[in-house]
Amino acid sequence: MVPSLHPRYFTAAHGRKLMHNAPVALVYRSNLGQVNPFSLPYLEHKMTEDWGAILVVDDDADMRELAHDMLKDRGHQVTTAGSGQEALKRLAEEDYAAVLTDLRMKGMEGLELLTQIKRTYPDINVILMTAFGSVETAVEAMKHGASDYLTKPVKKDELVRVIERVVREASLRREVSRLRKEVHKEYSFHHILGKSKPIQAVFDLIRRVADSPTNVLITGESGTGKELVAKAIHYNSDRKDAPFIPVNCAAIPEQLLESELFGHMRGAFTDAKLDKRGLFEEAQKGTLFLDEISELPLMLQAKILRAIQEKEIRRVGATKPISVDVRIIAATNLNLSEEVKNKRFREDLYYRLNVIELKLPPLRERREDIPLLVEAFLKKCGEVRGKEVKGVTEAALAMLMDYAWPGNVRELENVIERAVTLSRGEKISPDDLPPAVQGARGDRRVLDEAAEKALPLDELEKEYIKKILEKSGGNKYQAAHALGIDRKTLYRKLAEIEGKSHPEE
Numbered sequence: 001m002v003p004s005l006h007p008r009y010f011t012a013a014h015g016r017k018l019m020h021n022a023p024v025a026l027v028y029r030s031n032l033g034q035v036n037p038f039s040l041p042y043l044e045h046k047m048t049e050d051w052g053a054i055l056v057v058d059d060d061a062d063m064r065e066l067a068h069d070m071l072k073d074r075g076h077q078v079t080t081a082g083s084g085q086e087a088l089k090r091l092a093e094e095d096y097a098a099v100l101t102d103l104r105m106k107g108m109e110g111l112e113l114l115t116q117i118k119r120t121y122p123d124i125n126v127i128l129m130t131a132f133g134s135v136e137t138a139v140e141a142m143k144h145g146a147s148d149y150l151t152k153p154v155k156k157d158e159l160v161r162v163i164e165r166v167v168r169e170a171s172l173r174r175e176v177s178r179l180r181k182e183v184h185k186e187y188s189f190h191h192i193l194g195k196s197k198p199i200q201a202v203f204d205l206i207r208r209v210a211d212s213p214t215n216v217l218i219t220g221e222s223g224t225g226k227e228l229v230a231k232a233i234h235y236n237s238d239r240k241d242a243p244f245i246p247v248n249c250a251a252i253p254e255q256l257l258e259s260e261l262f263g264h265m266r267g268a269f270t271d272a273k274l275d276k277r278g279l280f281e282e283a284q285k286g287t288l289f290l291d292e293i294s295e296l297p298l299m300l301q302a303k304i305l306r307a308i309q310e311k312e313i314r315r316v317g318a319t320k321p322i323s324v325d326v327r328i329i330a331a332t333n334l335n336l337s338e339e340v341k342n343k344r345f346r347e348d349l350y351y352r353l354n355v356i357e358l359k360l361p362p363l364r365e366r367r368e369d370i371p372l373l374v375e376a377f378l379k380k381c382g383e384v385r386g387k388e389v390k391g392v393t394e395a396a397l398a399m400l401m402d403y404a405w406p407g408n409v410r411e412l413e414n415v416i417e418r419a420v421t422l423s424r425g426e427k428i429s430p431d432d433l434p435p436a437v438q439g440a441r442g443d444r445r446v447l448d449e450a451a452e453k454a455l456p457l458d459e460l461e462k463e464y465i466k467k468i469l470e471k472s473g474g475n476k477y478q479a480a481h482a483l484g485i486d487r488k489t490l491y492r493k494l495a496e497i498e499g500k501s502h503p504e505e
């Protein structure tokens with residue numbers, strides 16, 4: 001038979017009694033360094049990693065001592081208070097997570113204590129317990145913000161179950177709060193690095209548009225950081241506590257994309273065995289980031305347009321619309337106006353999305369940011385691999401500065417990751433860089449020397465043709481292809497370089 005908390009008493013592990021109507025308040029708070037047996041394995045590892053300290057509130061000294069001893073025996077740190085007023089004083093001094101309190105107490109009763117706790121400490125869970133329970137009392141307690149309500153006699157396993165849930169919820173809430181703070185810190189321009197004028201202009205525009213409900217279109221080449229900018233907008237806006245839902249429109253098969261975006265009803269198609277919320281619903285009150293928006297099929301473009309205009313969507317197979325409050329941030333590496341001209345993108349949707357365009361500069365247009373980015377990526381990659389790399393040599397940095405970076409910041413990060421992996425010294429050397437990056441310095445040197453000597457344009461052309469022919473191993477066909485000219489033109493230019501009147505095969 002399972003022991004219970006009887007209205008008259010219950011017998012504790014050491015044989016003592018808790019008497020009728022004895023009001024007890026148990027307040028859990030974090031105490032790092034001990035193990036919480038009530039938490040899930042994930043919570044044990046990620047959140048609590050503790051039992052928790054307990055505040056026992058009771059207007060009877062014997063009851064305080066009994067509760068103190070019983071909880072102490074189970075490994076908790078225990079503090080006591082003799083009244084609701086003293087409990088509030090303790091709450092002001094410590095950070096607690098949950099309260100279990102009886103409704104009937106001398107002086108300040110349970111409901112009053114509940115009200116004051118929820119007013120001052122809204123994140124604290126409160127559980128009410130009494131021998132004089134009724135439906136009306138329970139409803140009243142829940143209206144005042146109680147997390148749960150227990151009527152005596154309460155079985156010990158029921159009490160433990162409730163306490164376990166309350167501790168778990170408190171742990172989850174603390175973890176979510178911590179993660180949100182981290183995310184807010186991470187995207188408050190912390191990981192969007194740069195001091196150049198082009199990227200500072202981006203930072204300024206992010207600040208100006210963040211709190212606006214206006215849709216934003218982020219444009220720029222692949223690898224410039226469009227999703228990172230979208231997150232920065234979201235986490236600096238008044239929607240930061242709601243979801244940020246990214247979706248790559250090119251990565252989801254066309255036949256599944258409608259269901260992913262708008263959801264579906266059971267039976268809408270062969271495999272629709274359950275109702276499913278779409279990404280618009282998942283992003284409610286938050287932000288939906290539509291990456292590679294140019295890849296949307298025209299049929300779905302019309303539905304996206306309606307969702308933006310009417311602020312409602314309809315699941316596949318549904319007859320009733322669902323209201324949605326979602327901010328749309330779209331991104332593309334194509335010229336959408338050209339896509340509109342070529343009838344591959346709806347003009348009306350283009351104007352709905354392109355209320356504010358945020359154009360990201362390619363890395364080659366903000367070369368002064370490269371040293372800053374290199375330093376950040378070195379630190380990041382070094383920590384991941386447990387390898388200390390103190391910097392890059394001047395020669396390696398010159399190559400990184402000269403390279404054109406067609407893959408932009410993403411390519412730079414990959415290059416640094418490769419270099420950290422291959423590096424044998426304290427600094428990244430030219431040998432640690434890919435051949436394409438190593439070759440950039442030689443190509444750039446031609447221009448540097450030409451500028452230093454103030455060579456005429458025709459002389460510069462000659463030097464460049466020689467360089468390309470050298471790199472192609474003397475193969476004139478490959479050299480002509482690299483130069484973007486036909487072989488006949490190359491032969492003529494080579495003849496001019498050699499001072500001959502006619503080209504030779």
